[in-house]
Amino acid sequence: EVQLVESGGGIVQPGGSLRLSCAASGFTFSSYWMHWVRQAPGKGLVWVSRINSDGSSTSHADSVKGRFTISRDNAKNTLYLQMNSLRAEDTAVYYCARGGSTSCYGWGQGTLVTVSS
């Protein structure tokens, strides 16, 4: 069974940092693109970042470019999102998703990040 389990969310002050993790199981992690997508409370989905199967290619939404970094450890079957200089508008549930380069096939249940003083 394909499983994606996010962790690392919590409450952080504006300007702070947080690293999210996504533990993958039930599929060959190193063969898939991976994505981060977020959803503010009561709002729509917003794509954040993607990384190719071997980690050599990444891209980020303009809203997080320069502040967030996506990475992966294929030996540990884990996806990461390093989030720096956090702002109130980054408050959201963050989902990791397995995919191709242009779509997200399967999603985790999400982890909530709250940026507040």
Add this chain to the structure above:
Amino acid sequence: QSALTQPASVSGSPGQSITISCTGTSSDVGGYNYVSWYQQHPGKAPKLMTYEVSNRPSGVSNRFSGSKSGNTASLTISGLQAEDEADYYCSSYTSSSTLVFGTGTKVTVL
């Protein structure tokens, strides 16, 4: 990158067909056949319904079909059922090598 434009809500009676539109630009929807549609029930993670405009993943009902014309993509749900009541989002690949989601559409089964 601006969000793709979807109607806020669409409704229909059981058994009817409904269509949700997703309008972008030539830099996203119109430029690539990389439009996907997702279904999200309240409190749940999204689920991929169609990808690359009109392909359905294994296990998704053939009542869901995707299409595209110019800068507008569409998702049609035929034979509407109560379980189809959910939020629906389109997404597209963009010329900046990023993805962008639509604003979302709430589907109500009357």
